[in-house]
Amino acid sequence: MAAAQVVRSEWTKIRSVASTVWTLSLAVVVTVALGILISLLSRHEFDNLSRTERLSFDPTFVSFAGMSLGQLAMIVFGVLVVSNEYSTGMIRTSLAAVPQRGTFLFSKLAVATALAFGVGLATSFVTFFLGQAMLGEHRAAIGDPGVLRAVIGGGLYMTLIAVFSMGIAAILRGPLLSLGILMPFFFLISNILGNVGATEKVGRYLPDQAGSSIMRVVTPVDDDTPYGPWGGLGIMALWVLAALLGGFLSLKKRDA
Amino acid sequence: MIELEGLTKRYGEKVAVNNLSFAVRPGMVTGFLGPNGAGKSTTMRMILGLDRPTAGDVRIDGTHYDRLKDPLTYIGALLDAKAVHGGRSAFNHLLCLAQSNGIPRARVHEVLDTVGLTPVARKKAKGFSLGMGQRLGIAGALLGDPRILMFDEPVNGLDPEGIHWIRTLMKSLAAQGRTVFVSSHLMSEMALTADHLVVIGQGRLLADTSMADFIQRNSRTYVRVRTPQPEQLSDVLAAAGITVLRTGDGAFEVDGGKAEHIGELAARHQVVLHELSPQQASLEEAFMRLTAESVEYHAHSGAGDVPAARAWGEGWKGEG
Numbered sequence: 305m306a307a308a309q310v311v312r313s314e315w316t317k318i319r320s321v322a323s324t325v326w327t328l329s330l331a332v333v334v335t336v337a338l339g340i341l342i343s344l345l346s347r348h349e350f351d352n353l354s355r356t357e358r359l360s361f362d363p364t365f366v367s368f369a370g371m372s373l374g375q376l377a378m379i380v381f382g383v384l385v386v387s388n389e390y391s392t393g394m395i396r397t398s399l400a401a402v403p404q405r406g407t408f409l410f411s412k413l414a415v416a417t418a419l420a421f422g423v424g425l426a427t428s429f430v431t432f433f434l435g436q437a438m439l440g441e442h443r444a445a446i447g448d449p450g451v452l453r454a455v456i457g458g459g460l461y462m463t464l465i466a467v468f469s470m471g472i473a474a475i476l477r478g479p480l481l482s483l484g485i486l487m488p489f490f491f492l493i494s495n496i497l498g499n500v501g502a503t504e505k506v507g508r509y510l511p512d513q514a515g516s517s518i519m520r521v522v523t524p525v526d527d528d529t530p531y532g533p534w535g536g537l538g539i540m541a542l543w544v545l546a547a548l549l550g551g552f553l554s555l556k557k558r559d560a
Numbered sequence: 561m562i563e564l565e566g567l568t569k570r571y572g573e574k575v576a577v578n579n580l581s582f583a584v585r586p587g588m589v590t591g592f593l594g595p596n597g598a599g600k601s602t603t604m605r606m607i608l609g610l611d612r613p614t615a616g617d618v619r620i621d622g623t624h625y626d627r628l629k630d631p632l633t634y635i636g637a638l639l640d641a642k643a644v645h646g647g648r649s650a651f652n653h654l655l656c657l658a659q660s661n662g663i664p665r666a667r668v669h670e671v672l673d674t675v676g677l678t679p680v681a682r683k684k685a686k687g688f689s690l691g692m693g694q695r696l697g698i699a700g701a702l703l704g705d706p707r708i709l710m711f712d713e714p715v716n717g718l719d720p721e722g723i724h725w726i727r728t729l730m731k732s733l734a735a736q737g738r739t740v741f742v743s744s745h746l747m748s749e750m751a752l753t754a755d756h757l758v759v760i761g762q763g764r765l766l767a768d769t770s771m772a773d774f775i776q777r778n779s780r781t782y783v784r785v786r787t788p789q790p791e792q793l794s795d796v797l798a799a800a801g802i803t804v805l806r807t808g809d810g811a812f813e814v815d816g817g818k819a820e821h822i823g824e825l826a827a828r829h830q831v832v833l834h835e836l837s838p839q840q841a842s843l844e845e846a847f848m849r850l851t852a853e854s855v856e857y858h859a860h861s862g863a864g865d866v867p868a869a870r871a872w873g874e875g876w877k878g879e880g
Binding site for chain 1: 605608609610611612625626628631632637639640642643644645646647648649652655656657658659660661662700
């Protein structure tokens with residue numbers, strides 16, 4: 305079984321269902337629109353900020369504020385790519401055609417990851433430039449130190465969120481269960497754990513908390529985070545690897 | 561050829577498939593018969609490598625399913641017509657299957673034509689009727705032009721025209737020398753299509769025999785006789801050494817008797833007959849009797865061998 309055949313087949317699958325288009329479009333629109341809105345609000349709020357707050361002001365990171373919501377659409381994309389196979393019963397047809405389950409899963413993930421990265425990277429650049437335009441005199445330039453890394457990192461962050469969701473969906477199989485766990489986790493629980501003093505030290509090792517540090521250019525004044533931007537993304541990547549390993553083992557061991 | 565060797569599947573305490581060994585041979589339709597829940601679908605899923613056997617082995621042309629290169633070109637299967645993403649068009653559904661096995665795109669158009677779905681090829685599968693879904697599943701099975709075809713309850717829920725179409729298709733595939741393995745829980749359906757029969761009950765092999773043999777062995781033949789002079793007739797038959805069975809409606813059933821012989825006896829003794837007809841018990845009855853036994857065997861665990869007629873199949877060895 306040539307993996308190239310399976311990759312082509314998975315590309316046909318992903319481009320021929322409506323959910324791919326609407327989840328990815330939603331991710332772009334929500335991230336960009338919310339980024340513009342928050343950038344605009346921040347520009348007007350800037351004069352009311354305290355001195356330390358101004359020193360910590362990170363125009364690049366501000367323009368990515370829409371990702372907190374846009375990533376939810378990326379999660380839906382990642383979950384549906386995998387769990388659609390189970391909820392429709394297509395998985396039995398798919399595995400009869402490609403009985404090498406590792407080849408099947410990783411071809412599917414490769415196609416979906418490439419697509420998520422393309423869309424994520426484009427979203428990241430668009431939201432950066434539009435966000436900076438809204439920030440007026442407080443804006444950052446793409447040539448400033450660390451900014452290009454943060455913008456490319458934004459695309460990587462969205463990609464990793466989607467891949468993490470694919471791994472979880474491969475473990476849990478059902479779309480409702482997967483979304484029911486991932487959505488509240490990333491929208492609420494992770495934020496609470498990361499911002500409450502008692503759990504902050506643990507919370508910052510959660511995938512989204514750690515990974516989002518790649519999008520920071522200005523380090524907050526009293527910051528004691530023990531990892532840098534790439535370290536944070538690395539922590540997130542470890543979470544993703546663990547989810548993928550779990551998904552692979554689940555597919556490999558269980559009956560379809 | 562499909563070969564099963566001691567194939568067993570356990571779900572916890574429950575044994576779904578129990579030590580199945582048989583071979584499905586080319587050039588004919590092999591019916592896979594058993595009541596609902598007998599383990600037919602589980603067996604078929606294990607043949608395709610979807611479910612892992614607890615014990616035993618199954619091989620396709622001597623090879624494990626997951627070692628086949630481009631498996632759709634060896635064996636095509638219709639397990640569940642609904643195993644399709646409803647949001648995908650029929651064409652794209654078949655295209656992604658074709659691509660994964662290196663089958664050219666032109667073949668997708670061919671099989672759509674064969675099953676008569678070309679007019680709706682660009683329509684989403686979720687709008688398909690049960691019959692159209694079944695045809696799409698069959699198109700997927702035919703896609704790789706495989707030498708082996710496997711269908712799980714293909715006529716379920718189809719209209720008479722669709723049923724006729726599938727029967728004709730299966731027979732023509734077998735006539736081309738392909739291996740055709742089809743499951744059903746209806747004996748009457750199998751009697752019309754299958755040349756060979758594998759019967760299971762409670763996951764066990766109950767019979768592996770030719771259809772003709774099965775009919776001959778399992779269908780009771782008798783002569784039904786009705787007469788206004790029942791006492792005289794039973795005396796006449798008793799005198800000739802023929803035992804009769806009186807049925808509730810005043811008729812006689814003569815086991816294994818020849819209608820001509822009974823008619824001549826009656827005429828010689830001037831007994832009036834209102835009915836004299838040779839009868840054959842339905843295959844459905846024979847099948848029910850056979851599978852009912854499997855329940856008994858199961859209940860008295862430890863009862864010896866299951867009555868399998870393995871000998872017939874031996875004649876085919878070497879041809880696969």
